Amino acid sequence: MKILSLGLYPLKKFPRDRVFIDFAKEKGVEVSEVICDGNWISKAKTARKALKDNEYDLVYVAYSSGILVPFARFWGKRPVVFNALCSMYEGIILDREQFSKLSLRAVFIWCIDFLSFNLAQLSFIESHEQKKYIQNFFKVDQKKLSVLYTIADERTFHPESVAKKARFTALFRGAFLPFIGVEYAVAAAKEAKKRGEAIDFLILGRGPLGPSIKREIEDNGLNNVVVDEAFFAEDDLRRLMLSCHVSLGQLSDHERTWRTIPHKIFETIALGMPLLTARTKSQEEFLCDGSDCLFFKGADVSQLVDKLVLLREDIELRNKIARGGYTLYKERFTRETIGAGFMKEIQTLVKR
Numbered sequence: 001m002k003i004l005s006l007g008l009y010p011l012k013k014f015p016r017d018r019v020f021i022d023f024a025k026e027k028g029v030e031v032s033e034v035i036c037d038g039n040w041i042s043k044a045k046t047a048r049k050a051l052k053d054n055e056y057d058l059v060y061v062a063y064s065s066g067i068l069v070p071f072a073r074f075w076g077k078r079p080v081v082f083n084a085l086c087s088m089y090e091g092i093i094l095d096r097e098q099f100s101k102l103s104l105r106a107v108f109i110w111c112i113d114f115l116s117f118n119l120a121q122l123s124f125i126e127s128h129e130q131k132k133y134i135q136n137f138f139k140v141d142q143k144k145l146s147v148l149y150t151i152a153d154e155r156t157f158h159p160e161s162v163a164k165k166a167r168f169t170a171l172f173r174g175a176f177l178p179f180i181g182v183e184y185a186v187a188a189a190k191e192a193k194k195r196g197e198a199i200d201f202l203i204l205g206r207g208p209l210g211p212s213i214k215r216e217i218e219d220n221g222l223n224n225v226v227v228d229e230a231f232f233a234e235d236d237l238r239r240l241m242l243s244c245h246v247s248l249g250q251l252s253d254h255e256r257t258w259r260t261i262p263h264k265i266f267e268t269i270a271l272g273m274p275l276l277t278a279r280t281k282s283q284e285e286f287l288c289d290g291s292d293c294l295f296f297k298g299a300d301v302s303q304l305v306d307k308l309v310l311l312r313e314d315i316e317l318r319n320k321i322a323r324g325g326y327t328l329y330k331e332r333f334t335r336e337t338i339g340a341g342f343m344k345e346i347q348t349l350v351k352r
Helices: 013-026 040-053 066-075 088-095 102-120 129-136 182-195 210-219 236-244 263-271 301-313 314-333 335-351
Strands: 002-007 030-035 058-061 080-085 121-127 145-147 169-173 200-204 225-228 244-247 277-279 295-296
Touching: 002 013, 002 040, 002 066, 013 030, 013 080, 030 040, 040 066, 058 066, 058 335, 066 080, 066 102, 066 210, 080 102, 080 335, 088 102, 121 129, 121 335, 129 145, 169 182, 182 200, 182 210, 182 225, 182 301, 200 236, 210 225, 236 263, 244 263, 263 277, 263 314, 277 301, 295 301, 301 314
Parallel strands: 002 030, 002 058, 058 080, 080 121, 121 145, 169 200, 169 244, 200 225, 244 277, 277 295
Antiparallel strands: none
């Protein structure tokens, strides 16, 4: 099989693309990668040339590149799959809140998503909750949507013996955006200090909320919080994560959290680390409270700190959910398992 990959960014930039395409290559699939950058005209010209000049059985439109789907469908000669994960509308309008839902730009972005999901023969989505949302909001036939969970690349994220930090430390990792919930990690640090609990917080990430959370930390004298906005090499990131005692997943109660499953959820359980995360419908699709994770009520800082104290004091529970999460990962979310699902989907589409 030959795949023509069209994307706005290199495939290696996003783990979701990298895992799928690397697995396909290992199974003998030939992949030609074309990056469509520049302005709209330049993107269209690059896509058209690639679609006309290459021989391929399938067009793969990479993550965060939905605007290329109409080009692939109208100028291409073969079926189109779109590694969507979610919609562009959610990222720009709901997550980053760059424009009002009632603005013309929001309508324009909705139209791009509408075309992308309806023109692609198949789009890969991050969760069943996300599938229901896209099906209803963008009026898409459910047969055009397939759930493929975003996994960790275990070539990077795997258990390793690493010395733990001296004090019990909770790790928060993610973009500093409203729906991610970094402000709740800071609020939890404030609550823990108020209670006199020996809990430290390591926050890794960057984003628009960075200045405000730094002010909050400084104004309240939170010496139990460290914020690191650096980019880490994959091996260094793995070891830094493993040096902490628990990994925090979703923290907020934003509407987006009910559908999304961040990469760090899978990376945490792939490392064999205990996971503490907000209870959401998307994560309840596969996680079980007390067996492979610990749930708390999203945006409830008091309950979040209660659960952190419980995990600090109950080492047996901490080890139990760490083992349970890793077992779950090995049974359902390895690169081999999800990669095989990807291959089955595209092979079926090519044979139609």
